[in-house]
Amino acid sequence: MTVSDSPLLPIDNRSDSNSRPLVFVYGTLMPGGHYWESHCQGKGRNLGAARVRGRLYDLHCGYPGLRLGGDSWVSGYILEITSKEAFKKIDELEGYDPARPPEENEYIRLLEPCFDREGRPLGQAWTYEITESELKRCGGRLVESGIWSSGCSDSTRD
Secondary structure, rough: OOOOOOOOOOOOOOOOOOOOEEEEEOOOOOOOOOHHHOOOOOOEEEEEEEEEEEEEEEEEOOEEEEEEEEEEEEEEEEEEEEOHHHHHHHHHHOOOOOOOOHHHOOOEEEEEEOOOOOOOEEEEEEEEEEEEEHHHOOOOEOOOOOOHHHOOOOOOOO
């Protein structure tokens, strides 16, 4: 994957089981992030910068949490993941297991509308939303800019 800030072409929802999943990343899985090399680099394609509606929180442990919805924007990238194994590895990093009840996961994986920098719809991609209980447990602090920086906290993860 290469880092690109160029506008994306509209994307589809990739509901076909043979298609490669699209994932919106907003923290340590972004290009240059702590887990970029181990979980994303060489395992797909960076389709470019994107945004989702939501609020970004610093969890004080080196990675952010996203709560979806509202009028605010959270910035990140859309990645096309080329293998089921790589997608599963991202699920594991996010503390998500589709076989578990939602309340037992740290994050929930959801298909979410994505937008370009001007707010034009791009289509849907999977993203990981932190559960409300996990956000409260971590005492998350709102990141007003909606942009994660490795300097937001002092540990590592997404």
